[in-house]
Amino acid sequence: MTITTRNDEPWLRRFHPAPEAKVRLVCLPHAGGSASFYFPVSRALSASVEVLAAQYPGRQDRRSEKCVEDVAELADRLVEVLLGWADRPLALFGHSMGATVAFEVARRLENTGVIAAGLFVSGRRAPSRQRVENIHRSSDDLLLAELKALSGTEAQLFGDSELLSIVLPVIRSDYKAAETYRYQPGPRLNCPIFALVGDSDPKVTVDDARAWAEHTTAQFDMGVFSGGHFYLTEHRSAVIHTILEHLARFCG
Incomplete structure (x- = not known):
């Protein structure tokens, strides 16, 4: 089978x-996030791992496109694209909503015969740990309060009404996708799963993260870091080291 890749995708x-990397790491952003969030990760890993950062519709250079408000649709669209990059092993990393998207992408890849080299799920409870949340239905003020509580949004955004008018609809759409997601039971994945979580994350307990073990027949491991929902901003170097260490193990 001939694999083609498209730089303008x-x-x-x-x-x-x-081009010499043995594995590609596909990075899936959090709610309201964009591909640029993973630029530092790409730079740090570039000597041995090729990073492909997902850019969802509705943000940055895709801001004129309608947001996708359904995790399953996001996963479907991404898999169509990623099959064109599967000439090398693909690993997946997702933070928060991105972890759920990564999980659904991994399921769909397995349905095509492509088993991910590893699934890294950060700041997200296991799919089997359902929780009713409706923040996407809240007022702008309550949505902003949620963002401030999670400390994942740059402070200057909150004082810029023009920028908020652009960004808030995107964040609300992503929250809708994350909060309306419903796990459909099915076969366990055959790829290793590594869960990462902050020890004071208000959205995910350590037990919620440990439950990812229920979703694989392969190796499961977990890393707990100090900090909240966006612990990985403070611990970027340690997270990158964890990724490299486990990719080396997963990919031989």
Whole structure:
């Protein structure tokens, strides 16, 4: 089978091409996030891992496109694209909503015969741990309060009404996708899963993260870091080291 790749693919950003890399790491952003969130990760890993950062519709250079408000649709669209990059092993990393998207992408890839080299799920409870949340239905003020509580949004955004008018609809759409997601039971994945979580994350308990073990027949491991929902901003170097260590193990 001939695999082709497209550098102009709107769904992916390849900030640091690494033609000699043995594995590609596909990074899926959190609610309201964009591909650029993973630029530092791409730069740090570029010597040995090629990072493909997903760019969802509705943000940055795709801001004129309608947001996708359904995790299953996001996963479907991404898999269509990623099959064109499967000439090398694909690993997946997702933070918060991105972890759920990554899980659904991994399921769909397995249905096509492509088993991910590893699934890294950060700041997200296991799919089997359902929780009713309706923040996407809240007022702008309550949505902003949620963002401030999670400390994942740059402070200057809150004082810029023009920028808020652009960004809030995107964040609300992503919250809708995350909060209306319903796990459909099915076969366990055959790829290793590594869960990462902050020890004071208000959205995910350590037990919620440990439950990811229920979703794989392969190896499961977990890393607990100090901090809240966006612990990985403070611990970026440690997270990158964890990724490298486990990719080396997963990919031989």
